[in-house]
Amino acid sequence: xxxxxxxxxxxxxxxxxxxxxxxxxxxxxxxxxxxxxxxxxxxxxxxxxxxxxxxxxxxxxxxxxxxxxxxxxxxxxxxxxxxxxxxxxxxxxxxxxxxxxxxxxxxxxxxxxxxxxxxxxxxxxxxxxxxxxxxxxxxxxxxxxxxxxxxxxxxxxxxxxxxxxxxxxxxxxxxxxxxxxxxxxxxxxxxxxxxxx
Numbered sequence: 684x685x686x687x688x689x690x691x692x693x694x695x696x697x698x699x700x701x702x703x704x705x706x707x708x709x710x711x712x713x714x715x716x717x718x719x720x721x722x723x724x725x726x727x728x729x730x731x732x733x734x735x736x737x738x739x740x741x742x743x744x745x746x747x748x749x750x751x752x753x754x755x756x757x758x759x760x761x762x763x764x765x766x767x768x769x770x771x772x773x774x775x776x777x778x779x780x781x782x783x784x785x786x787x788x789x790x791x792x793x794x795x796x797x798x799x800x801x802x803x804x805x806x807x808x809x810x811x812x813x814x815x816x817x818x819x820x821x822x823x824x825x826x827x828x829x830x831x832x833x834x835x836x837x838x839x840x841x842x843x844x845x846x847x848x849x850x851x852x853x854x855x856x857x858x859x860x861x862x863x864x865x866x867x868x869x870x871x872x873x874x875x876x877x878x879x880x
Contacts, residue, residue, distance in 0.1 A: 745824040746785040749817040754785045760801040772798035783813045788863045810863035820854040836869045845872040
């Protein structure tokens, strides 16, 4: 459903051999309005000028696991995405043999990329697995194209404590086993009485 038939040629920028002047013309068109694709002829009538060239709004989380390895995971925000598993969007870990990991819990499964619709009051469940007692140090690695988020918190749902991980690390120590229900990521610390934006 993402494919559109388009005849190849210089007119629609799908010709593979170009001279320098054609190449610079395309670069000029892309740089004129760098936030969106240039006008590209389409047999289907699709308007490519509505497609953003910016990365999708996202938050990347870095987790140092027992001072041995780093797991990078990503929250990606997309209108129309669900809190469940979205085909061709959410991603499971490529390393299914890892004994120790941090992940997003979606439909009781482990994912390292979670695509969902943005809601400042949403809690995003995260889980941890470790065969022996271990420490996990979490921190926001990067926030891209998401001006609505100033803070990201690790929320312990048992103690009701919130730990800010946007600008500093927070380390938790967990007993051996699987922990899929105690922690979530949030954007508002409800204990502080932060008003709606």
